[in-house]
Amino acid sequence: MQKIVIIGATSGIGLHLARLYAGAGRLVGATGRRQDLLYALQLEYPNHIITECYDATGSQATAHLDALVQKLGGLDLLIYNAGWGEPMETLDSAVDTATVDINVNGFLAAVHYGWRYFTTQGHGHLVTVSSIAGNRGNRHSPAYSAAKAFQSIYFEGLYIKARKMKIPLYVTDIQPGFVDTKMAKGPRFWVAPVEKAARQIIRAIERRRRRVYITRRWWLIAKLFRWIPGWVYYRIG
Numbered sequence: 001m002q003k004i005v006i007i008g009a010t011s012g013i014g015l016h017l018a019r020l021y022a023g024a025g026r027l028v029g030a031t032g033r034r035q036d037l038l039y040a041l042q043l044e045y046p047n048h049i050i051t052e053c054y055d056a057t058g059s060q061a062t063a064h065l066d067a068l069v070q071k072l073g074g075l076d077l078l079i080y081n082a083g084w085g086e087p088m089e090t091l092d093s094a095v096d097t098a099t100v101d102i103n104v105n106g107f108l109a110a111v112h113y114g115w116r117y118f119t120t121q122g123h124g125h126l127v128t129v130s131s132i133a134g135n136r137g138n139r140h141s142p143a144y145s146a147a148k149a150f151q152s153i154y155f156e157g158l159y160i161k162a163r164k165m166k167i168p169l170y171v172t173d174i175q176p177g178f179v180d181t182k183m184a185k186g187p188r189f190w191v192a193p194v195e196k197a198a199r200q201i202i203r204a205i206e207r208r209r210r211r212v213y214i215t216r217r218w219w220l221i222a223k224l225f226r227w228i229p230g231w232v233y234y235r236i237g
């Protein structure tokens with residue numbers, strides 16, 4: 001049975017990924033800080049969900065992740081989905097620090113664990129849920145877009161590293177546009193239902209895609225972000 005860990009599976013995209021994978025007969029290790037939600041998820045799929053409650057930014061995060069993998073009895077796919085950001089008009093150092101903690105430091109701790117685990121066993125698949133926001137800076141949440149850019153650029157580097165190793169080690173960067181969860185704040189367009197987003201993410205993982213936009217039409221925005229000249233972007237970004 002395929003063993004999957006989803007970091008950040010208590011709500012939104014991660015919860016739907018966990019439900020779809022568990023419903024398809026996979027063994028899922030679900031994490032998050034909200035114990036009551038983890039418990040409820042475990043009750044939904046008693047034979048397919050195992051939980052570990054912890055803060056992905058905490059000093060014990062790697063130990064908790066390892067404990068979860070021991071409970072699962074192995075690991076084939078690790079999805080770093082935990083994330084947070086808060087749009088704001090002013091520059092708030094506490095918000096920026098918390099944003100970097102979960103989207104960069106927590107991400108690094110999990111990815112290093114997964115990389116070590118997969119290179120030792122000789123196969124595996126690492127996935128991060130970054131964001132379309134990582135394609136360009138924006139004034140509403142500069143730390144969030146910078147942190148998500150870090151994830152995407154880091155994963156491009158890991159992808160090259162994995163290719164050179166010539167073992168079945170796969171790396172996938174998921175870049176969602178707007179998905180209908182509590183994370184999607186402010187003016188929104190092309191908002192995807194969360195279940196549709198989760199299904200597209202699973203398909204991309206199965207196809208071992210290097211990078212994918214969710215939903216697919218967001219590739220157009222990613223391209224626009226890259227090619228739109230500064231003198232235009234700085235009026236709207």
Ligand SMILES: NC(=O)c1ccc[n+]([C@@H]2O[C@H](COP(=O)([O-])OP(=O)(O)OC[C@H]3O[C@@H](n4cnc5c(N)ncnc54)[C@H](OP(=O)(O)O)[C@@H]3O)[C@@H](O)[C@H]2O)c1
Nearest residue numbers: 008009010012013032033034056082083178179181183184
């Ligand atoms: N929704 C969108 O429009 C959108 C767009 C682009 C990218 N994304 C990305 O998609 C991912 C999922 O977000 P979502 O939209 O599904 O939002 P969400 O419902 O708020 O889910 C966020 C998940 O991350 C977990 N998490 C947050 N901080 C954590 C911490 N310190 N330790 C452990 N877990 C933590 C949360 O669990 P606990 O609160 O229980 O800890 C929750 O399970 C995020 O990385 C987000 O940046 C979302």
